[in-house]
Structures are given as structure tokens and as C-alpha cells.
Amino acid sequence: MTRPRLLVAHPGAELYGADRMLLEAATALATDFEVTVVLPGPGPLVAELRARGLPVELCPMPVLRNSALRPRGLLRLLADAVRGAPPALRLLRRHPAGVYVSTLTLPSWPLLARLAGRRSVTHVHEAERSAPRLLRRGMALCPVLSDRVVANSWFTLETLAEVAPRVGRRGRVVHNVVRGPALVPPPRPVLEGPLRLLYVGRLSPRKGPQVALAALQDLRRRGVDARLAVVGSVFPGYEWFEAELRTGAAxxxxxxxxxxxxxxxxxxxxxxxxxVVLVPSVGDESFGNTAVEAVLAARPVVVSAHSGLQEAVAGYAGVQAVPPGRPTAWADAVTRVTADWAGARAAALADAETARRRHAPERYTAELRAAVAPSGAGPVPAAVTGVPAVAPGARPFG
Structure with missing residues (x-):
């Protein structure tokens, strides 16, 4: 039986969290559709998609960013929209099942889908309440123009509803899939030598690596023998921030x-x-894949007590949520972990098993297929996926 052809649009080709979610979504949708992924340019994501048998097309596309609020950024946005419209329309006409848009930063795709007489689904992964309201309204255009909306958390859906109430009420929540490691080495039985702290993520002010550095400094003042590994790089144009972090550490x-x-x-x-893993985001997070990865690795985690991060780690005994941007509170949390290392270690090992079930690819595939299906099938029951549709501690949108 021939599967209907579906276009999957994504705004980048790197391998950060959003890009990995696109990879998982495209793989899940390929169960029901003949999927083609369209990207604005080359990058390491292309090879990963092709390794899973998913063809890739490159096409210029306007991407809504903060820079669009400035004259030069707005001109570039409009230029990309004009340049990308003809090839995008050709791609849409070749894909009768329409387009799945992996983020609300791509408003041109739902609009062009309407012009081409095609269906569109927007999967919302952004929840930045601190962004300028004008930009948030502009980003809401994508789900407003779409036939269906999927969100990666209840927090994301609520944030969207603040600027687009009608869209928020008809959206569906599908929590992210996060694949764990093939082998989970347990935490060290005894903390001998330096305490090893880890930060993983973009090097940007809103992700909070500066908080991790300040917490390390506080721990050193207390006489704690600790070290910090920082895994991540900057967006182009933010090289100044990495230089600032290095200078600050020195x-x-x-x-x-x-x-x-x-x-x-x-x-x-x-x-x-x-x-111990630190997830010190100062800005809002729509979900928190980095925190879930740390849980899957069976490591005690300290996260910022706000936004989708709390939803992502709800119910895990080995996770502490502390106020964002307060290094002393972060140092206190790390001290609590080390003071009861045996208990923290046991909790982290138990959490890893729970997270493996909660974020399993099978659960995600079933729920996303149901959310995107043209028939409008309802939420997948827990009996099918083996986990509750809403993580403990999260509240359904209403």
C-alpha cells in the first residue's frame, strides 16, 4: 500500500535538542507517511536523516528570531520569504499529505500550505514568556494558520494560549521522546577526589552556564574540591559570551x-x-531534554525551578529544583546531594528506569501518530503506551 507523501519542515541542520526532536518526529511519522524533510541549509542533521532512510531537500525559508524586530533582521526575513516561496510551493504540490512544521518559527509553511490546498500541522517546542509580546504574537501565526497544533508540554501550550487562546484550547500535548544510553554506568559508590559537575547545552545567557560557574566558585569558597565540565557551543554571533565565561572563570x-x-x-x-548535572536555565524552557538525559544517565540533577523544566522532571526523587539565577542556592543543592550520596545515588538509579519508560520511542511514536493523523484520533490511552499521558506533577490545560 502506497503511503501518502508528507513534507516535514525544520529551521536548522545542527544536532542540538530541537534538531534531535525533529529526527525522532520524522522517524515516527515515516510509519504512516512517505516523509521528505526540508531544511534551510546543510549540516550534520542531514547525514542523520539520510542514515534513517529519510530524503532531504534544501529550501530557503524565513525563520522568526529576535533579530526580526530590527530593521535589518526584518528585511532579511522578508527576503527569505520571497526567495523561498516558489520552491516551497513546488514541494508542497508534490506532497499531498501536506506539511508537518517542527517549530512555530516557520510561519510561511502553514500559509503556503493553504495557498497550495494542503494540510499543515505545527509542533510547538517554544515557550518563552519573557520574549517581547510582539514577537510572541508573530510566532503564534504558525499555529493559528495550521490545521492542527501539537505541543511538547502543558507549559508550552499554556504559553501559546496567552497570545492565541483559541489555538491553545485545541492543541494536544505529546511529551518529548528522549533516548537513553545503551548502557547506564552507575554513579560512583564513593565520592573520592574532586566532585565532578557537568553543564550540557548551548552557551547562551538564558541557558545559565554563568550560574554553574558562580555555583562552582561558591563551592570552592566552602572548601569543596569540585570541578566543572562545560559541554556546548555558542550560536554564531555569541562568541563574546563564551569569551566572557572563560575570562570570568580565570x-x-x-x-x-x-x-x-x-x-x-x-x-x-x-x-x-x-x-552531579546542573541545568541552570535562567530563561523559560518549553520542556527540558537535557535534564531528562541526565536522569536517563542515572545522575543526580539540579534544575531551575520554573517553566517546562519542572514538568520534565516531575516525580523524580533524584532531582532538585532550585530558584534560577541564585548561585548560593545551587551550591546548597549540590552540598545536599553530596551529604547523602548513598541516597542520591539510589534515587538516580531508580529514576533512570522510570524515565526510560516515560520517554520511550514507542510511546512517542504512538502519541505523535495519533495527534497528526488526519482522522483526528484522540489521545493514546496509557494502556497502549505503558505510561500516563501527563507526567506526575503536570496539570492538563483547561
Whole structure:
């Protein structure tokens, strides 16, 4: 039986969290559709998609970013929209099942889908309440124009509903799939030698690596023998921030205790080498894949107590949520972990088993297929997926 042809649009080709979610979504949708992924340019994601048998097309497309609020950024956005419209329409006409848009930063695709007489589904992964309201309204255009909306968390759906109430009420929530490591090395039985802290993620002010550095400095003042590994890189144009982090570490006398390792597509060796993982986001997070990866690796985790991060780690005994941006509170949390290392270690091992079930690819595939299906099938019952549709501690949108 011939599967209907579906276009899957994504705004980048790297291998960060959003890109990995696109890879999982395209793979899940390929169960029911003949999927073609369209990207704005080349990158490591292309090889990963093709390795799973998914064809890739390159097409210019306008991507909504903060820079669009400035004249030069707005002109570039409009230029990309004009340049990308003809090839996008040709692709849409070749894909009768329409387009799955992996983010709300791509408003042109639902609009062009309407012009081409095609269906569109937007999967929302963004939940930045602190963004300028004008930008948030602009980003809401994508789900407003779509035939169906999927969100990666209840927090994301609620944030969307603040600027697009009608869209928020008809959206569906499908929590992210997060694949764990093939082998989970248990945490060290005894903390001998330096305490190994780990930060994984983009090097940007809103992700909070500066908080991790400040917490390390606080721990050192307390006499704790600790080190910090920083895994991640900057967006182009944010090189100044990495330089600031390195200078700050040197000025604080931490140059020999902080290791900047750059971006790594494989985070599991870094997690296996860590004792405690820090997820110190200062800005809102729609979900929190990095925190879930740390849980899957059976490592005690400290996260910022806000937004989708709390939803992602709800119910895990080995996770502490502390106020964002307060280094002393973060140092206190790390101290609590080390003071009861046996208990923290046991909780982290138990959490890893729970997370493996909660974020299993089978659960995600079943729920996403139901959410995207043209028939409008309802939510997949827990009996099918083996896990509850809403994580403990999360509240359904209403």
C-alpha cells in the first residue's frame, strides 16, 4: 500500500535538542507517511536523516528570531520569504499529505500550505514568556494558520494560549521522546577526589552556564574540591559570551577547574563521567531534554525551578529544583546531594528506569501518530503506551 507523501519542515541542520526532536518526529511519522524533510541549509542533521532512510531537500525559508524586530533582521526575513516561496510551493504540490512544521518559527509553511490546498500541522517546542509580546504574537501565526497544533508540554501550550487562546484550547500535548544510553554506568559508590559537575547545552545567557560557574566558585569558597565540565557551543554571533565565561572563570581563579569541551553530538560519555548535572536555565524552557538525559544517565540533577523544566522532571526523587539565577542556592543543592550520596545515588538509579519508560520511542511514536493523523484520533490511552499521558506533577490545560 502506497503511503501518502508528507513534507516535514525544520529551521536548522545542527544536532542540538530541537534538531534531535525533529529526527525522532520524522522517524515516527515515516510509519504512516512517505516523509521528505526540508531544511534551510546543510549540516550534520542531514547525514542523520539520510542514515534513517529519510530524503532531504534544501529550501530557503524565513525563520522568526529576535533579530526580526530590527530593521535589518526584518528585511532579511522578508527576503527569505520571497526567495523561498516558489520552491516551497513546488514541494508542497508534490506532497499531498501536506506539511508537518517542527517549530512555530516557520510561519510561511502553514500559509503556503493553504495557498497550495494542503494540510499543515505545527509542533510547538517554544515557550518563552519573557520574549517581547510582539514577537510572541508573530510566532503564534504558525499555529493559528495550521490545521492542527501539537505541543511538547502543558507549559508550552499554556504559553501559546496567552497570545492565541483559541489555538491553545485545541492543541494536544505529546511529551518529548528522549533516548537513553545503551548502557547506564552507575554513579560512583564513593565520592573520592574532586566532585565532578557537568553543564550540557548551548552557551547562551538564558541557558545559565554563568550560574554553574558562580555555583562552582561558591563551592570552592566552602572548601569543596569540585570541578566543572562545560559541554556546548555558542550560536554564531555569541562568541563574546563564551569569551566572557572563560575570562570570568580565570578571574575567579577557576581556570584549572573548568573545562570547556565544546559541542558534542554524543553526550553520554560526559554524563557517565559526571557526579552531579546542573541545568541552570535562567530563561523559560518549553520542556527540558537535557535534564531528562541526565536522569536517563542515572545522575543526580539540579534544575531551575520554573517553566517546562519542572514538568520534565516531575516525580523524580533524584532531582532538585532550585530558584534560577541564585548561585548560593545551587551550591546548597549540590552540598545536599553530596551529604547523602548513598541516597542520591539510589534515587538516580531508580529514576533512570522510570524515565526510560516515560520517554520511550514507542510511546512517542504512538502519541505523535495519533495527534497528526488526519482522522483526528484522540489521545493514546496509557494502556497502549505503558505510561500516563501527563507526567506526575503536570496539570492538563483547561
Amino acid at each position: 578571574d575567579a581563579g577557576l581556570a584549572d577547574r573548568v573545562e570547556f569541551l565544546g559541542f558534542s553530538a554524543d553526550v553520554w560519555p560526559h554524563l557517565a563521567a559526571a557526579d
